[in-house]
Structure formats: structure tokens, C-alpha cells
Amino acid sequence: MNIFARWCLVAVISSLGVSCSTKLRTTTDAAEYSDPKFKNAQAEIEREPTSPRGYINLAAFFMKESRRTGDFSLNANAEVAVAKALELAPDDIPARKLEASLHLANHRFTKAVDAALAMKAELPRDSFVYGLLADAYVEIGDYTKAVEAAQTMVDLKPGTASYSRVAQIRSLHGDHQGAIEMFLQAARIADPADKETQSWCLVQLGDEYWKGGKFAEAEKIYDEALQNFPGYFFATVSKGRVRASVGDYETAERLLTEVQARGPNAKAMLMLGDIYELRGEDDKAREQYEKFEAFEKELGNAADHNRLALSLADRGRIDEALAIARKEYEIEPSIYSADLLGWCLYKSGDLADAKKYVLEAMRLNTSDPRILFHAGMIARAEGDKSGGNQLLKSALERNPAFDLLRSRDARSALAESN
Amino acid sequence: MDDGLRTFGRRLLTSIFTTSMLASSIFASSHGEAPLISMDRYADNTDTYAFRSVEPGRDGFVTLIANFIPFQEPSGGPQWYRFDDTVLYEIKIDNTGDGNEDITYQFEFTTRTVNGDTILGMSAVNENGVISTLNDADYNMPQTYTVRRIDRTFNRRGRVLATGLTVPPANIGPRVTPDYEQNLGQPAVYPLSDGGKVFAGQRDEYFYIDVGGVFDAINLRSIGANGGVDTTQGFNVSTIAIEVPIEDLTRTRTVPSGPTASDAVIGVWSTASRRSTRVINPSQIVDSGPWRQVSRLGNPLVNEVVIPLRLKDAFNSLSPVDDAVAAPFVLDPELARLMQLVFGINIPAPPRNDLVSIFATGIPVNPITGPNYTTFLSDGQPHEYLRLNVAIPITPIGSINRLGLLGGDVAGFPNGRRVHDDVTDIALRAVAGGTPFTPATNVPPNNALGDGVSANPEGPLLTRFPYLRPPNPGNTPRVSNQQLLGRDMSKPPVVDSNGLLVR
Numbered sequence: 001m002n003i004f005a006r007w008c009l010v011a012v013i014s015s016l017g018v019s020c021s022t023k024l025r026t027t028t029d030a031a032e033y034s035d036p037k038f039k040n041a042q043a044e045i046e047r048e049p050t051s052p053r054g055y056i057n058l059a060a061f062f063m064k065e066s067r068r069t070g071d072f073s074l075n076a077n078a079e080v081a082v083a084k085a086l087e088l089a090p091d092d093i094p095a096r097k098l099e100a101s102l103h104l105a106n107h108r109f110t111k112a113v114d115a116a117l118a119m120k121a122e123l124p125r126d127s128f129v130y131g132l133l134a135d136a137y138v139e140i141g142d143y144t145k146a147v148e149a150a151q152t153m154v155d156l157k158p159g160t161a162s163y164s165r166v167a168q169i170r171s172l173h174g175d176h177q178g179a180i181e182m183f184l185q186a187a188r189i190a191d192p193a194d195k196e197t198q199s200w201c202l203v204q205l206g207d208e209y210w211k212g213g214k215f216a217e218a219e220k221i222y223d224e225a226l227q228n229f230p231g232y233f234f235a236t237v238s239k240g241r242v243r244a245s246v247g248d249y250e251t252a253e254r255l256l257t258e259v260q261a262r263g264p265n266a267k268a269m270l271m272l273g274d275i276y277e278l279r280g281e282d283d284k285a286r287e288q289y290e291k292f293e294a295f296e297k298e299l300g301n302a303a304d305h306n307r308l309a310l311s312l313a314d315r316g317r318i319d320e321a322l323a324i325a326r327k328e329y330e331i332e333p334s335i336y337s338a339d340l341l342g343w344c345l346y347k348s349g350d351l352a353d354a355k356k357y358v359l360e361a362m363r364l365n366t367s368d369p370r371i372l373f374h375a376g377m378i379a380r381a382e383g384d385k386s387g388g389n390q391l392l393k394s395a396l397e398r399n400p401a402f403d404l405l406r407s408r409d410a411r412s413a414l415a416e417s418n
Numbered sequence: 419m420d421d422g423l424r425t426f427g428r429r430l431l432t433s434i435f436t437t438s439m440l441a442s443s444i445f446a447s448s449h450g451e452a453p454l455i456s457m458d459r460y461a462d463n464t465d466t467y468a469f470r471s472v473e474p475g476r477d478g479f480v481t482l483i484a485n486f487i488p489f490q491e492p493s494g495g496p497q498w499y500r501f502d503d504t505v506l507y508e509i510k511i512d513n514t515g516d517g518n519e520d521i522t523y524q525f526e527f528t529t530r531t532v533n534g535d536t537i538l539g540m541s542a543v544n545e546n547g548v549i550s551t552l553n554d555a556d557y558n559m560p561q562t563y564t565v566r567r568i569d570r571t572f573n574r575r576g577r578v579l580a581t582g583l584t585v586p587p588a589n590i591g592p593r594v595t596p597d598y599e600q601n602l603g604q605p606a607v608y609p610l611s612d613g614g615k616v617f618a619g620q621r622d623e624y625f626y627i628d629v630g631g632v633f634d635a636i637n638l639r640s641i642g643a644n645g646g647v648d649t650t651q652g653f654n655v656s657t658i659a660i661e662v663p664i665e666d667l668t669r670t671r672t673v674p675s676g677p678t679a680s681d682a683v684i685g686v687w688s689t690a691s692r693r694s695t696r697v698i699n700p701s702q703i704v705d706s707g708p709w710r711q712v713s714r715l716g717n718p719l720v721n722e723v724v725i726p727l728r729l730k731d732a733f734n735s736l737s738p739v740d741d742a743v744a745a746p747f748v749l750d751p752e753l754a755r756l757m758q759l760v761f762g763i764n765i766p767a768p769p770r771n772d773l774v775s776i777f778a779t780g781i782p783v784n785p786i787t788g789p790n791y792t793t794f795l796s797d798g799q800p801h802e803y804l805r806l807n808v809a810i811p812i813t814p815i816g817s818i819n820r821l822g823l824l825g826g827d828v829a830g831f832p833n834g835r836r837v838h839d840d841v842t843d844i845a846l847r848a849v850a851g852g853t854p855f856t857p858a859t860n861v862p863p864n865n866a867l868g869d870g871v872s873a874n875p876e877g878p879l880l881t882r883f884p885y886l887r888p889p890n891p892g893n894t895p896r897v898s899n900q901q902l903l904g905r906d907m908s909k910p911p912v913v914d915s916n917g918l919l920v921r
Binding site (some may be wrong): 097101105123125126127128131132135147149150151154155156157158159160161163164165166168169170173175182184185186187188189190191193194197198200202204205221224228414 | 673693696
């Protein structure tokens with residue numbers, strides 16, 4: 001970036017200054033934000049109401065704010081602003097990039113792919129476009145194309161954005177060490193002025209350690225993320241989880257409750273429910289699970305259907321869960337959709353199909369203990385006790401607290417067969 | 419001005435400014451998703467300079483400088499800025515005009531982590547101690563570097579010019595780093611065996627100006643540190659600088675016989691590269707993938723203003739040999755149209771061959787600049803980089819004209835770029851056609867445009883290598899500069915002979 005060039009533009013643009021009289025009326029009673037980015041976007045819209053620029057910057061602000069605070073609903077404001085920008089300038093690339101990002105955020109993965117492919121035709125060397133594609137293909141379960149997109153992205157522009165995608169895809173393919181290396185690099189080179197991105201990368205790194213059962217290492221990294229970006233919800237939830245993993249339910253409960261006090265968080269609700277259930281506080285557990293269910297359902301299409309269905313299945317609501325799982329698998333046949341469908345089929349007694357789908361879920365060699373646990377339980381039910389037990393053991397070896405309740409189930413299943 | 423043009427101008431504004439916004443603030447928004455764009459500050463190339471050394475007695479050398487890592491808050495702790503050990507920083511020279519680098523100076527850094535407790539390198543400086551020398555034990559995370567020279571035709575693997583050289587610590591403040599320049603800055607200027615010098619370390623961002631409320635109005639503040647730059651200046655930057663004997667840079671390996679000799683002009687640009695990697699089955703160790711260029715800088719202005727958004731990623735990864743794709747944007751630059759639009763001044767019509775000369779081919783011998791002036795270096799294709807005629811004699815420090823060629827000082831920009839050259843004013847005028855190359859528009863206000871800042875308020879440049887001022891200390895309040903505030907923004911910014919705004 002060139003400072004002179006930037007300045008020359010400043011000089012030119014500053015001469016555009018027009019008196020501001022109109023007020024921003026774009027978003028649904030957008031609260032007043034003191035952030036200069038918000039104020040600047042607002043001023044731009046007032047100054048140049050027919051330019052998409054102010055609306056794009058406003059959308060970008062809301063999307064960043066959503067990431068920073070964990071308040072997903074801010075994306076609705078971003079959608080309004082982007083729609084307005086595209087109405088003014090349908091071909092505008094920054095607006096289209098934001099629109100595609102919002103497709104991803106709201107789980108409109110096919111639309112995201114279409115939008116990204118259209119931009120790819122115009123911008124064959126733009127790394128952003130390949131990032132969109134990599135993310136969308138992962139969600140849809142087209143891993144070959146996801147790897148290809150991520151490879152192009154990192155070849156075009158190695159950096160935090162591409163390295164963190166490489167890390168995620170390596171993790172999916174069971175390359176735990178390779179994922180750690182890339183998340184570490186992504187965190188180290190992230191813009192020091194962008195605390196959210198730095199700490200986001202750190203939390204991912206910590207989660208990678210947590211998945212492998214390295215709780216102390218994980219917690220140290222969460223602590224650094226929190227020191228770097230105090231109060232970060234994402235780090236607080238992960239720290240709560242690692243506290244619960246080592247049996248410190250009190251601290252976990254405090255941290256997860258703290259997060260909830262600032263805004264609804266699905267992961268925190270589920271984990272709190274699990275902690276209460278472990279303690280035998282059934283009413284409090286139910287309250288959290290119900291809150292979680294209501295929260296996800298309110299999100300509509302943007303809900304995390306896999307998470308919702310899994311929770312329903314584990315609470316005995318098999319038919320509902322199975323219906324969601326079938327639908328999810330149909331539109332997004334990812335390994336997680338396959339795992340969910342296999343698990344729901346197992347719960348409903350259809351072992352043959354359950355096995356088929358859980359094998360599909362294992363096709364990338366992802367070392368996710370939850371999938372291993374599901375596979376183990378299905379194998380046992382099918383009559384392969386030793387194979388099943390082996391899977392349960394590997395799940396627990398990988399992470400003895402991969403899920404507070406399911407790891408308990410795995411242990412008791414193993415105890416029974418001894 | 420017709421409506422069509424107005425609309426077009428708005429579209430240009432949009433595309434330009436949203437680029438800057440995107441660079442810092444757009445992310446895929448589901449909270450589990452990786453950021454889609456994260457500003458790569460450590461690999462961000464901000465300025466390149468190339469000039470015959472003006473330090474007395476050194477005019478047999480050329481000084482090459484490249485700046486990286488913009489917007490360093492002097493009070494940058496606890497994460498003090500340093501060069502990135504995983505970035506390859508390079509200064510490149512084309513001395514044949516084909517757009518390929520014939521000579522490359524590579525800088526690679528290694529940080530010894532004394533305090534390895536954190537991933538982000540926090541609490542890296544022992545603030546209880548005083549760092550009075552480069553090898554002081556209180557310098558908690560010392561960084562060293564290797565500088566290597568590669569010659570394309572006969573020395574492709576490169577030759578190490580020096581290794582184990584120390585990067586001085588950041589200028590933390592008089593308590594921790596007292597007498598910074600004397601104790602740490604100058605001792606980090608190392609002699610090379612060919613008689614040249616080398617330096618890598620933090621410096622004052624000499625030309626940076628933040629125009630306060632103007633930034634507020636146009637939303638460029640977001641690109642600054644912490645998402646909101648104050649209406650101040652005093653940022654630091656990370657500089658690599660090397661001084662090389664003239665004959666080590668020319669195509670004949672000799673000092674050219676005169677300014678019009680065929681070996682007199684060299685092209686100079688700088689780059690930053692990161693390693694790619696295999697997504698699946700990475701071969702052996704991390705950081706072993708091929709280098710990919712992620713940032714590039716030759717002439718001031720071009721990358722940010724001339725190159726449109728949709729080619730930005732591509733341009734930053736391109737070598738000048740492939741610059742033909744960018745040529746149309748030099749022939750008809752957005753900034754010229756913007757100036758016409760917003761100032762209502764008459765600007766030369768495209769194709770702008772005058773700008774192509776300055777940025778992409780060099781200026782041929784012509785009656786305007788006289789028979790002994792040329793910066794022409796091209797094989798007929800456009801290659802964007804600084805062009806320095808190493809046979810044009812230096813102008814002594816006291817006589818330097820900040821407007822370079824436009825001020826009658828042929829040793830300055832666009833003959834290379836000296837640290838003294840006020841390229842903002844020069845470039846504004848050049849783009850507006852306010853130069854002798856376009857006589858019809860070489861009239862006021864076109865030939866009197868300027869930003870109103872003709873000297874760095876923090877003080878003068880050094881009179882010796884590496885010329886750029888020492889970094890601003892962490893404990894110094896930054897100086898506010900609001901010269902443009904309160905100005906009538908509907909009129910073009912015109913400056914007087916001292917470079918100060920005419921109000």
C-alpha cells in the first residue's frame with residue numbers, strides 16, 4: 001500500500017465534501033455505534049446517497065461487529081446494506097464479495113458457490129473468491145473442490161486468510177499437526193491492529209490442541225487470546241469447555257454463564273446443559289437445552305441444523321432429529337451430515353443404513369472423536385464388539401472429554417463389556 | 419460536467435475506496451469461518467527509493483531503500499513491530515529493460531526468542547532494563563538478518579553479502595532506549611566488503627500525513643492502526659536499505675560514460691513474498707513451499723491509484739515483465755478522471771503517453787528535458803518501476819529541489835526517487851498534466867497542485883545513510899497536522915513556492 005497514493009486520493013476526495021442534512025435510514029433502527037467506521041459509513045451515505053460505497057462500508061462494519069461480539073443478528077443489518085449497495089451498483093465487486101460472504105454466513109452455500117464462480121470468471125487471480133469457494137465446498141461436502149480452491153487461494157496469496165483455510169482442511173483430513181502449524185502461522189502474521197482476527201486464529205489453534213486432548217496447551221492459548229482481546233466470546237466459550245474437560249465445572253459454568261449474559265450463544269447453552277445434567281440438576285439442564293432449541297429454530301435457515309439435530313437425537317427425539325438429518329444430508333452431504341444421519345438411523349434402529357453413513361463420515365480420516373464414538377456404538381450394535389470397543393477407545397484416547405456426556409457413555413459402554 | 423462522467427467518477431471512487439476498506443475489515447461472517455481478508459501488514463510494501471548517494475563523498479554509490487509494515491504506532495507494545503521471519507523482503511534491479519530482475523538483494527530475518535512464552539510475541543521487551551548497545555542483554559527478542567545478492571545470468575543461487583547483522587530494537591523511549599540513533603541506529607549501519615553499507619530497522623514514516631477530519635469524512639481511517647488513526651502523524655515504518663557501488667548495478671558492470679550511454683539507466687522495485695504450501699500432504703516441514711509475491715512497489719501512486727480494484731491482487735503478484743495487462747490503466751488513469759471531476763480542471767485527454775513514459779517506459783531524450791536527460795529503459799513493453807539514470811550527477815543536499823525534475827533538479831524524481839522528493843506534489847501535478855510534457859495543461863492550477871506539506875514537521879532527514887529519520891520514540895505525543903482542515907474543499911489544493919497551501 002502506498003501512502004502517497006492514499007494521500008493523493010484523500011486530497012481529491014476531500015473536495016467532495018457536501019453538507020450533510022439527511023439522516024441514515026437504512027437499517028432496522030440501527031443503534032448508535034461510536035465506532036468511527038460506523039460513523040464514517042453513515043457520513044458517506046449522507047454525502048453520496050447514490051453511491052454504493054457508504055452502504056458497503058456499513059455492511060462491512062456490521063459483519064465485523066458480528067464477528068467481534070458474537071451477535072449474529074447484526075448480519076441482518078449487513079444484508080440490508082449490501083442489498084442497497086447492489087441496487088445502486090449491481091456489478092460492484094466489493095458489494096458482491098460481501099453478498100457472497102453473507103450467503104456463507106447464512107448457510108446459503110449453493111448461492112455462495114454460484115456467486116463466487118461468477119466472480120471467478122471476472123477475477124481469476126483474486127484470492128478472496130477462492131476463499132469463498134473453499135468455505136462453501138467444505139460445507140456442502142465437496143472436499144475435492146474445497147482442497148482445489150484452498151490450494152489456488154494459498155498459491156495466489158499466502159497469508160492469514162489462506163493459511164487458516166489450509167489449516168481447517170488439513171484438520172478435516174486428519175492432519176492434526178499440519179493444521180496446528182498453519183493456525184500458528186496464521187495467528188503470528190495476522191494484523192496486530194486487528195485483535196479479533198489474531199485471537200480468532202489463536203482460538204482455532206487452541207481448539208486443535210483441545211481436539212487432541214492437550215488441555216493444558218489449549219488453555220494457555222485461550223488465555224493468550226483473551227489477554228490479546230479481552231472478553232472475546234469465542235475464546236471464553238472455548239476456555240469454558242476446556243475447564244469442563246478437566247472437571248472444573250464451577251469455572252466452566254461461570255465462564256459460559258458470563259458469555260450468555262452478553263448475548264445468546266448456542267455452544268454455551270449446550271455445554272451448560274451438559275454440565276447441569278452431569279450434576280443431576282435436570283431442571284436447569286432442560287432449561288438450557290430448551291433455550292438452545294428455541295434459539296436455533298429462530299435462526300431458520302441460518303441455524304446450525306446438524307448441531308440442533310444431534311442435540312435432539314441425544315435427548316430421545318429421534319423422529320424429529322432424523323427428519324432434519326435426512327434433509328441436511330440431501331442438501332449438504334458433508335461428513336458431519338453423514339455422521340448425523342448415521343447416528344440418527346442407529347438411534348431409530350436402522351443399523352445397516354447407520355453403518356453406511358457413518359463409514360461415509362469417516363471417509364476423510366478425520367480424527368474427530370465424536371465420529372469415532374458414533375462409529376463404535378454402531379459397530380457394537382451390529383455385533384462387532386471388539387471393533388466397536390476399539391473405536392470407542394480411540395475416541396477417548398484422542399480426547400477423554402470430547403463431549404461431557406458422550407465420553408461418559410463411551411466409558412460406561414466399555415466398562416459393561418469388560 | 420455531464421452526468422455520465424459524474425456517474426463514472428462515482429463508480430471509480432467507490433472502487434478505489436472500498437479497496438482500502440476491504441483490506442482491513444471484511445470477513446466471512448459466520449463466527450466459525452476463517453477471516454476472508456486480513457491485512458498483511460508485515461508483508462506490506464509502502465515505498466521504494468533509488469538515488470545516487472548524496473552523503474558527501476559517496477556519489478559513486480547508489481542507495482536503494484524499501485519500506486514495509488506501515489502505521490506502526492510508536493507506542494506499539496507489548497507487541498513491538500519487527501520484520502517477519504517468514505517473509506522474503508527483496509529489492510530488485512532490471513538493467514536491460516526487459517522487465518526481469520537482473521540483480522536481486524534478498525533480506526531474510528531470524529528472531530531469537532528469549533522470552534518464548536507467547537505466540538504473538540507479547541512482553542518481548544524487558545522494560546526494566548536499558549538497551550544501550552545492539553548486543554545488550556536487555557534486548558529481549560533480538561532479530562538478525564542475512565543479505566544476499568542474486569545475479570540472474572551468472573549467480574542464480576546467490577552470494578551472501580553479510581549475515582548475522584542485527585536489527586536495532588524499536589525506539590521504546592529515552593528510559594529504555596536512550597540516545598537511540600547514536601547507541602542503536604547508527605551502529606546498525608554495517609559496512610559491506612564492496613565499500614557499500616546496509617541497514618535494516620525501524621525508521622520514521624517520513625512522508626506520512628493524516629489529514630484529520632478529512633480522513634473521517636472519507637473513511638480511510640479504517641486502514642490505520644486500531645481501526646482509527648488520530649489526526650496526528652508520527653508513525654514508524656520498517657526500512658531495509660543498501661548502498662551499492664554504481665558499477666555493481668549497471669548492465670556493463672562499469673560506471674556509464676554519460677547519461678545517454680546505453681547502460682546508464684536501471685529499473686528498481688521492491689517486493690515481499692510469503693511461502694505457499696500444499697494443502698494436503700504437505701511435504702516434510704512447514705515453510706518449505708514456494709515463495710509467492712504478495713506485495714510489490716515501484717513508482718509511488720501506481721499500485722494504489724492507477725491499478726483498478728479487480729487487478730489489485732494480480733498486480734501485487736506480477737513481475738514487471740508481465741505489466742502489459744496494467745498498461746491501459748496508465749494510459750487512462752482513474753485519478754486523472756477524478757481530478758477533472760472534482761476540481762473541474764482541464765486534464766489532458768487519454769491516451770496519457772506522458773504518464774506511460776514516467777511510470778512504464780522511462781522518458782526518452784527530448785527537447786524539453788535537454789539532450790543529457792533520459793530515464794528511458796524498456797524493450798518496447800511497459801514495465802512499471804523506478805528508473806534511475808546513474809550517470810546524472812547528484813545535487814548536493816543543500817541545493818535539492820523537492821519537486822525534482824519539475825523544479826529543475828534533474829537528479830530527482832522521476833529520475834529514481836530520492837527521500838527528499840515531494841512525490842505527492844509531483845504526482846498530483848503529473849497526473850493533472852501540469853508538466854512541460856503536456857504544454858496545454860502546464861498552467862495553474864494544474865502545475866501548482868500540492869498537499870501543503872513540503873517538509874516533515876518532525877525534522878529534517880539525515881545527511882548520511884540510511885537518510886530516513888530515526889523512529890519516533892514510544893513515549894512522544896504525536897504531532898497533529900490539520901493543514902487541510904477548514905479549506906474550501908471544492909477548489910483544487912494549490913501550493914505556493916514553499917509548498918504551503920494557498921488559502
